[in-house]
Amino acid sequence: MANEITLSGVPHVITNIPVGAKPECFLFAGCPELIGTPFSYAREEEVYGEGEEAEFVYKVLGGAVRTHKVLSDGRRQITGFHLPGDLFEFEQGETHRHTAEALSDTRVLVFRRRGIERAATRSAEVACQLWGMAASGLRYAQDHMLLLGRRSAVERVATFLMEVDGRLGGTGTFDLPMTRRDIADYLGLTIETVSRTLTELEEDGALQRIGARQVSLRRARLRRVVED
Amino acid sequence: MANEITLSGVPHVITNIPVGAKPECFLFAGCPELIGTPFSYAREEEVYGEGEEAEFVYKVLGGAVRTHKVLSDGRRQITGFHLPGDLFEFEQGETHRHTAEALSDTRVLVFRRRGIERAATRSAEVACQLWGMAASGLRYAQDHMLLLGRRSAVERVATFLMEVDGRLGGTGTFDLPMTRRDIADYLGLTIETVSRTLTELEEDGALQRIGARQVSLRRARLRRVVED
DNA sequence: CGTGTGGTTGAAACGTATCAAACGTGGTGG
DNA sequence: CCACCACGTTTGATACGTTTCAACCACACG
Incomplete structure (x- = not known):
């Protein structure tokens, strides 16, 4: 360099x-x-x-x-x-x-x-x-x-995923560049809540996970969760 | 005008x-x-x-x-x-x-x-x-x-009171210019929690109230609550 | 093949929200 | 002047969501 x-x-x-x-x-x-x-x-x-x-x-x-x-x-x-x-x-x-x-x-x-x-x-x-x-x-x-100040854990996590997706190109599939701890400290939650919320969203068919980091979003469903 | x-x-x-x-x-x-x-x-x-x-x-x-x-x-x-x-x-x-x-x-x-x-x-x-x-x-x-994202209800209310005091002249005694609903919506709490927290702070001797709006802060004690 | 780190899951505790009722105060009209 | 009303606030009982604590799992690395 x-x-x-x-x-x-x-x-x-x-x-x-x-x-x-x-x-x-x-x-x-x-x-x-x-x-x-x-x-x-x-x-x-x-x-x-x-x-x-x-x-x-x-x-x-x-x-x-x-x-x-x-x-x-x-x-x-x-x-x-x-x-x-x-x-x-x-x-x-x-x-x-x-x-x-x-x-x-x-x-x-x-x-x-x-x-x-x-x-x-x-x-x-x-x-x-x-x-x-x-x-x-x-x-x-x-x-x-x-x-x-005002959103629930699911809403926070869903908003976060859509935001990261947008900033990483908006393809809907990407690797999270940060740990659960970082996500939690960004969203004002604990790592356990972030983790549970991700499994919950996956069970609801709002996303799929491959390993801990890669996610594929079903963006229409996530949008319904956030629902401004 | x-x-x-x-x-x-x-x-x-x-x-x-x-x-x-x-x-x-x-x-x-x-x-x-x-x-x-x-x-x-x-x-x-x-x-x-x-x-x-x-x-x-x-x-x-x-x-x-x-x-x-x-x-x-x-x-x-x-x-x-x-x-x-x-x-x-x-x-x-x-x-x-x-x-x-x-x-x-x-x-x-x-x-x-x-x-x-x-x-x-x-x-x-x-x-x-x-x-x-x-x-x-x-x-x-x-x-x-x-x-x-990270502070408890007491910490939020105490921080808020010290902030308003500072912006209103820093005398320690002032009238809150907003309702409980406004305070709650600013701090990400409910009006009931704001109210309960104020009585709790009063019982702890961190402030005194006259009517619903006027407060006199014991700033040293409030600072201990916030305790950055 | 063990070890460490990050992630997930479970059970229980905790703090704040929710629902409901009572209180106080300031304003209005009788 | 007082009774009454309305609104904001306080207080109580209960519900709920998230945290806490603990155990377990999976994968990467030496």
């Missing part, structure tokens, strides 16, 4: 613009001054921790990342899964409000927050893009509030 | 800049081109409904507004209470993702979304302010996810 120096797990960005940078190196399409540096994390490796200084913004190239918050007694709430193409931790503020960890071996692009902020203060277009991304993150979070 | 024409409940903004506009008419300090128009809503009146075209951004001057989402069977999740000074519905997008209603008689300033977007595309500073506001809304929503 070029353009990268690693020093005790922390990415050190080379600031010179590499010649012939590929388009996917950019933060946004049409913003060539913001070049990311590739970086990799192993399965379960921490990308950053809550409270740490927020120096970078991340864009997932391959693999997946989860961001979460924890209470002192260990209760955990996952606030998002970040799949290829997603940007995360582009909020403002000095320190990280989450911990981020790689679900599987993951490649990301890191962008200096400084550079992004400088670009935003100079270019209204960049700033508007950032506004838009924060706004869509907010919409997503508000939808998830409704799920956490 | 000057500079206002009402037509079937919808505010119609006068686009001429009024001479001698007061500073609190502005969306941000130091952005004189964005002038708001005052408007009022009665208790329980709808400000806008989910799915409607999003034409305005709102800033609360007095009173309070709640924004919520509903499922088809009536289950409701309040995503935020908006008190004097707060801006809301400044996200991007064509249509409203929430319904907004006045908790009590409420005065707001409305700003044309068009004008704000135009200002944002022209001024990086404006766009950065909007980015910042969306980002802080996102942080707030993520904290609330942790509450809804």
